[in-house]
Amino acid sequence: xxxxxxxxxxxxxxxxxxxxxxxxxxxxxxxxxxxxxxxxxxxxxxxxxxxxxxxxxxxxxxxxxxxxxxxxxxxxxxxxxxxxxxxxxxxxxxxxxxxxxxxxxxxxxxxxxxxxxxxxxxxxxxxxxxxxxxxxxxxxxxxxxxxxxxxxxxxxxxxxxxxxxxxxxxxxxxxxxxxxxxxxxxxxxxxxxxxxxxxxxxxxxxxxxxxxxxxxxxxxxxxxxxxxxxxxxxxxxxxxxxxxxxxxxxxxxxxxxxxxxxxxxxxxxxxxxxxx
Amino acid sequence: xxxxxxxxxxxxxxxxxxxxxxxxxxxxxxxxxxxxxxxxxxxxxxxxxxxxxxxxxxxxxxxxxxxxxxxxxxxxxxxxxxxxxxxxxxxxxxxxxxxxxxxxxxxxxxxxxxxxxxxxxxxxxxxxxxxxxxxxxxxxxxxxxxxxxxxxxxxxxxxxxxxxxxxxxxxxxxxxxxxxxxxxxxxxxxxxxxxxxxxxxxxxxxxxxxxxxxxxxxxxxxxxxxxxxxxxxxxxxxxxxxxxxxxxxxxxxxxxxxxxxxxxxxxxxxxxxxxxxxxxxxxxxxxxxxxxxxxxxxxxxxxxxxxxxxxxxxxxxxxxxxxxxxxxxx
Numbered sequence: 001x002x003x004x005x006x007x008x009x010x011x012x013x014x015x016x017x018x019x020x021x022x023x024x025x026x027x028x029x030x031x032x033x034x035x036x037x038x039x040x041x042x043x044x045x046x047x048x049x050x051x052x053x054x055x056x057x058x059x060x061x062x063x064x065x066x067x068x069x070x071x072x073x074x075x076x077x078x079x080x081x082x083x084x085x086x087x088x089x090x091x092x093x094x095x096x097x098x099x100x101x102x103x104x105x106x107x108x109x110x111x112x113x114x115x116x117x118x119x120x121x122x123x124x125x126x127x128x129x130x131x132x133x134x135x136x137x138x139x140x141x142x143x144x145x146x147x148x149x150x151x152x153x154x155x156x157x158x159x160x161x162x163x164x165x166x167x168x169x170x171x172x173x174x175x176x177x178x179x180x181x182x183x184x185x186x187x188x189x190x191x192x193x194x195x196x197x198x199x200x201x202x203x204x205x206x207x208x209x210x211x212x213x214x215x216x217x218x219x220x221x222x223x224x225x226x227x228x229x230x231x232x233x234x235x236x237x238x239x240x241x242x243x244x245x246x247x248x249x250x251x252x253x254x255x256x257x258x259x260x261x262x263x264x265x266x267x268x269x270x271x272x273x274x275x276x
Numbered sequence: 277x278x279x280x281x282x283x284x285x286x287x288x289x290x291x292x293x294x295x296x297x298x299x300x301x302x303x304x305x306x307x308x309x310x311x312x313x314x315x316x317x318x319x320x321x322x323x324x325x326x327x328x329x330x331x332x333x334x335x336x337x338x339x340x341x342x343x344x345x346x347x348x349x350x351x352x353x354x355x356x357x358x359x360x361x362x363x364x365x366x367x368x369x370x371x372x373x374x375x376x377x378x379x380x381x382x383x384x385x386x387x388x389x390x391x392x393x394x395x396x397x398x399x400x401x402x403x404x405x406x407x408x409x410x411x412x413x414x415x416x417x418x419x420x421x422x423x424x425x426x427x428x429x430x431x432x433x434x435x436x437x438x439x440x441x442x443x444x445x446x447x448x449x450x451x452x453x454x455x456x457x458x459x460x461x462x463x464x465x466x467x468x469x470x471x472x473x474x475x476x477x478x479x480x481x482x483x484x485x486x487x488x489x490x491x492x493x494x495x496x497x498x499x500x501x502x503x504x505x506x507x508x509x510x511x512x513x514x515x516x517x518x519x520x521x522x523x524x525x526x527x528x529x530x531x532x533x534x535x536x537x538x539x540x541x542x543x544x545x546x547x548x549x550x551x552x553x554x555x556x557x558x559x560x561x562x563x564x565x566x567x568x569x570x571x572x573x574x575x576x577x578x579x580x581x582x583x584x585x586x587x588x589x590x591x592x593x594x595x596x597x598x599x600x601x602x603x604x605x606x
Contacts, residue, residue, distance in 0.1 A: 226464055226605040238601070239317070240314050241313045244594070
């Protein structure tokens with residue numbers, strides 16, 4: 001029965017296709033995660049979690065606050081840029097897209113170090129802001145919350161631009177033309193047609209920015225001071241300096257739990273938005 | 277081939293080629309130790325399982341070297357293969373973390389004091405208390421090494437780091453925490469405070485003597501001072517990990533570094549204090565100005581004021597570290 005045979009093969013094909021990815025994730029994601037889970041409940045099992053949830057409220061709040069502000073800032077910068085890329089860039093589009101990706105040619109760490117130089121107390125940026133009285137004469141940018149949020153925004157901006165661009169670019173132009181044919185003003189056409197259709201890109205970009213930003217420690221370490229430390233730095237210090245593995249592991253799971261809840265809520269929100 | 281791990285900028289560029297030429301032993305030299313805790317975290321697990329870490333000599337600060345010895349991760353030095361051991365300076369003869377120096381000898385000594393630029397501070401700095409002077413608010417850094425920061429703060433309060441109790445630690449940490457929360461302390465750093473000190477972002481730093489010595493060439497204004505309440509002394513020590521299968525070669529290297537002329541060469545670049553008797557006269561021949569620097573050749577008055585942090589048990593170490601991490605913000 002050749003038809004049944006090919007049917008079985010056809011059914012097997014997707015399984016075979018996902019197998020390498022699944023095995024990879026099992027070995028390098030699930031196994032380490034299970035080890036981390038075991039570490040977090042080293043005797044007595046609740047101790048790490050109890051300490052993680054009682055002593056680090058401020059740091060969690062600060063991490064999510066900085067990540068949220070960076071996400072909003074990145075969104076405000078990225079959306080107009082992605083819009084121009086998708087609808088107005090014309091023959092400049094490949095070049096502009098290249099420029100968006102260009103920062104990835106040097107590492108994250110080197111670029112953040114460069115920001116340290118740019119925001120230096122005696123540097124041009126600080127002196128200009130002081131001359132404009134936006135900063136007090138003895139004010140500074142480095143080692144402040146502004147520098148950390150700015151660094152996060154900068155570092156994750158491409159992750160916001162690209163998904164929004166992709167979703168904008170896929171929009172059928174005839175829908176916009178149809179709106180205009182029905183006497184929609186450009187603003188109204190944008191609000192009723194373009195914006196809703198680009199929401200999946202906005203959500204994807206926001207998640208790709210918010211999640212790594214909340215767990216990031218490079219920006220807080222390099223651009224922030226001791227009162228700007230984020231949960232990533234604390235986990236790193238607890239693992240490597242205090243060697244308090246249960247606490248560090250519990251903090252990691254706390255971070256993951258909060259992010260998971262946030263992601264599920266955001267996804268649900270978007271679905272309702274689209275059904276409405 | 278002998279494989280060595282050391283801290284960055286801790287050796288000149290002649291010692292290794294000369295050793296290779298004289299002994300025929302190839303050296304693989306890694307500048308891969310940037311932080312005691314991080315390096316220890318990297319090597320502890322393989323050493324516990326008895327696996328090689330691909331290193332034959334590593335250089336660790338006194339207290340981690342002590343932890344390595346307690347855990348049985350260090351091989352005793354072979355005195356018979358170490359004729360230059362007679363050159364061990366009096367300061368280096370003994371150590372509370374390694375009684376009789378059976379497992380370790382210092383690579384170099386260093387002092388923890390205050391680094392500053394008088395043009396930025398507008399005055400000379402003489403006291404640990406200057407770290408807490410409101411005139412320097414937001415322009416002070418301290419280091420993330422618990423012993424160095426709390427040790428110096430304790431000295432400033434008249435407490436002795438050689439005998440400190442958990443209450444002394446709590447008091448010093450509370451002072452640091454208060455200074456952090458009020459914005460007095462701008463950052464807790466590793467070696468990276470040097471950049472901020474050189475460009476004037478910060479006015480006073482808890483500073484390692486050799487760092488300031490190293491900055492002198494480009495920043496002649498910078499000064500390092502042992503505060504009048506005393507300064508901390510630390511040693512970075514060579515030891516052979518227990519899983520090294522090249523102990524004889526490792527001993528050749530250690531012995532080579534203990535010849536006064538070789539130690540002088542190392543100091544000429546590193547700018548720290550040699551543990552080798554006769555290194556200073558040898559240094560006078562190759563770098564006379566440096567040989568007179570109090571940072572490399574501290575006068576007896578400074579030497580007598582230097583204090584060690586006492587050796588801690590593992591339980592104390594984790595308790596003190598926890599208190600300190602809370603003080604510095606995480």
